[in-house]
Amino acid sequence: MKLSEKVQSCGLSPMRKFHPFAVDAESCGKKIYRLNIGQPDIETPPEFFKAVQEYTQKVLAYAPSAGIPSLIEAIQAYYHRLGVNYSADDILITAGGSEALLITMLCILDEGSEVIVPEPFYPNYATFIKAAGGRITPLHTSPEENYNYANKERLEALINENTRAILITNPNNPTGNSLSEKELRLITKVARDHGLYLICDEVYREFVYDSDKIFCAGKYRDIDNNIIIIDSVSKRFSSCGARIGMMISRNHELMAQAMKFCQGRLCTATLDQVGAAALYSVGPEYFKAVKDEYRRRRDVCYNKLSKIPGVVCAEPMGAFYMMAKLPIDNAELFQTWLLTDFEDKGETVMFSPGEGFYATEGKGINEVRIAYVLNEQDLSRAMDLLALAIEQYNNR
């Protein structure tokens, strides 16, 4: 039986492919500190559950393909507070940021199209881009430069006739890089001057630690036709399981095309949309408390990690991830060993091996992505376990 070339070119998620080993380890009673996946332990605002519980319709019916009006209005109000005004037609509700990305790629990529993505990047980007027939042109970044990619010459050197888009994650998963307004502006101009889409994945928008300035690329009105914002309630409101995201653009021709896919899959889950609309009622104190919590976690994680001999990393400026080069041979082998062979007082730790975050062959082999999504005490213990494990692994 034939399988498509595109699916065969995709990989399993580096965040999720070690799940079976983790299940085995846990079934043997091992405790795992999971830093492999961006699943925060922060409580979902109770507003979500309350709205869902108060749903009184007797028939759980399809929602409109573009999303329910109350959710779209809540999102408009949220962006308005950021100083960015969107009309209801600029917003399509999707099954998480994931579906927003897939629909975007299906709308703009043909067989052989290229998307410039700073590397390392969120690995599922490759899946969505390949699903649409495209491929990633990686723009290399490094911890020594704080993973900065706002560089006109380097960006322009990668543009060719097949290039359709630049895809950025700001703040960045997995590097923790966060763009200044000046840097973002530079990138918008490159996209504008070369007639490229600029896909801005801003799902971590609120998580910026060294500045109070939160901004959205949608504020630059000279590139309304270029910019596509990917957003989601998953991280902002610790509601990953709701699968409510959105694709936002003022390019009406693009949005009319995207609607074809939205209609094709009928709608996004109705109850989750009702719950998500309620999430937007939480006040600024919620964001502040969560951000302060993550800042403390960032500090614990970075301070401990940077003291482990041989580790190379950069202090994250945003989101809740960091990349780290470890003094080991191979992060996949190391991760497997952590789950199957290592333990300290019945405990071990789990990361995402780095190779899947790169498109360039051979890169990331001894790197890991760490999601600092546990409380300070657990994070501290996880970093101690990592230090101990590196030593034992290299002496095994």
Next chain:
Amino acid sequence: MKLSEKVQSCGLSPMRKFHPFAVDAESCGKKIYRLNIGQPDIETPPEFFKAVQEYTQKVLAYAPSAGIPSLIEAIQAYYHRLGVNYSADDILITAGGSEALLITMLCILDEGSEVIVPEPFYPNYATFIKAAGGRITPLHTSPEENYNYANKERLEALINENTRAILITNPNNPTGNSLSEKELRLITKVARDHGLYLICDEVYREFVYDSDKIFCAGKYRDIDNNIIIIDSVSKRFSSCGARIGMMISRNHELMAQAMKFCQGRLCTATLDQVGAAALYSVGPEYFKAVKDEYRRRRDVCYNKLSKIPGVVCAEPMGAFYMMAKLPIDNAELFQTWLLTDFEDKGETVMFSPGEGFYATEGKGINEVRIAYVLNEQDLSRAMDLLALAIEQYNNR
């Protein structure tokens, strides 16, 4: 800004593209009998809402990419009662049958691949197939033959080196055709003999009116590697807004590939999966009551419709749809007129124009799909409105 060729080749959903006209008509106080969309008015079993309300986790977390174990077990038990045994690994939970179809197509189709689909067909199939780079090879059927497509010669005449799959909907949307076991067996053999996938969309499985025999193509074990079952809770439990479907196959190589896309989009909505698992606890009396209700609706709809002068249709055997050829020039113009110009006592009616249900250019122009998803009284009134409207439209 460039748009992909594939999205430009897709159309808007014929079920949903008249939505803006309907909103306008309703805002003017017009009542619309909506037979355009497969949104049943049957109450969702309260088990769904109860399970969702009783969810006590404080963090709405990601579910496993393949689905939550309790839902997969409930589905296994349901199939076991049908005499079809699936292991947990044979089942991937998806965002409705829609996502199951899209993932299937992305896994098996390359640029230029062909899928044989009996015509008229569910129009969103074309969107999913085109999204994956493929195209539909239509197998024409007609009301005179009760829309039957179980014909070895006609099927084989369409197979060429680009053919990857046969896609059937059983019972059928939009025609109401329902295969006998003998007919289904014939099709499975064609797929087997030609090494094709047989994608069986069985979301209407329980809705068969002229037989008590409910069966699943998964029972034929000589084509384990060929068969992909598409299923969903949407219609079976009147839970369309839950967006819980599934892709089922014993072809483990295929399922391992499909897992890449499942991991790529992380998971299906967690709470809806919890609710869906509870749906499977409803007893056979639920299915019987719902089926009896739809049988009565079918009878009302067909009896009235077939008496309208000039209408050509076949009595539906299953699902809750029928196609009808109307004595009008163009169903899209007629539908627009129904919403903008027609009314009787402030009421009008809405169907899905037929053209989008065909891949063959020029077919279906004066046809409509009727979803008999309203109660008998409303359906009866809707059919009377249709008769009246046809007369007025042709005399306008």
